[in-house]
Amino acid sequence: MYKDIILLTTSKKINNLCIAGVEKENGSWVRIISEDEEIQHAITTNDAMYEDGSMPQIMDIIRIKCKGYKPNYYQPENYVLDDSYYWEKVGTASIRELLRVHPVENNSFLFYDTDKCIERAYFNNLNDKDRYSLTLISPEDICVHVKQWSKHEKKKVTMSFNYSGNRYWYIRLTDTEFENIYLQYQDGNYNYREKCLLVVSLGDVNPKDNKHYKLIAKVLNIK
Structure with missing residues (x-):
């Protein structure tokens, strides 16, 4: 499955990244997680980049390939990254556009x-x-x-x-x-x-x- 999200955070987590945003079409929250338990399912910098090697920026609209939905007891927004694919930038959102889909x-x-x-x-x-x-x-x-x-x-x-x-x-x-x-x-x-x-x-x-x-x-x- 693919998720098109407005990127809202690339915050620090175990020397790696916590990646989250809202879906471009319906505003639902999406947190992208890895399968690496040693880093508490954070995303590495190498896995959070575009094909040209550049890093996504906050408010980028990004298409991310996911293996599936994997909620846990306190985080129902989690989707597992398919790290065999690069992320694709498909646009940039404004604050107004963000608040239109997710007030x-x-x-x-x-x-x-x-x-x-x-x-x-x-x-x-x-x-x-x-x-x-x-x-x-x-x-x-x-x-x-x-x-x-x-x-x-x-x-x-x-x-x-x-x-x-x-x-x-x-x-x-x-x-x-x-x-x-x-x-x-x-x-x-x-x-x-x-x-x-x-x-x-x-x-x-x-x-x-x-x-x-x-x-x-x-x-x-x-x-």
Whole structure:
């Protein structure tokens, strides 16, 4: 099967990539995964490129050959990549075109509650139709936090914002382009005044605490 998607994130995952977007025709979420369990089904750079060797860009419309649909208990959007084929660019979408097929989502909560993570056990009693792990939101009152939390840790960038009447604190970023800008800043809290959309993903379970963390996979500035 082929999937024509508007590419919305190429965020970092185990030194590789988490690839996701929405279908060009109906706006459904699609996450492209590999069969490599050692990298938690991430996509390698070599497998995420066009035939000329160039890399896809955010908002490219891409035709990707997939082996099939493979959801799991917390990510119902997953499709397995057929890595024997190059990706094909078939166009470029604007923000307006994106929102025409996939308007911003206005759920009561960002992934089920107001915390920054979800217990794995939460999914045991959740209906299949209520499961999701990708969302496109329009946040308000954004603050970017830059902090070295302990002496031997690297500096980290997180974000807090309002969504559907709730405040979400210190959500991690996997958008390397955005993160790298703020890693150059001194420790502090920075109001982010650009109008933007966020692609938020629910990550793999953390083996240290058995929780799934909410991750900002892409900051999409609205020009």
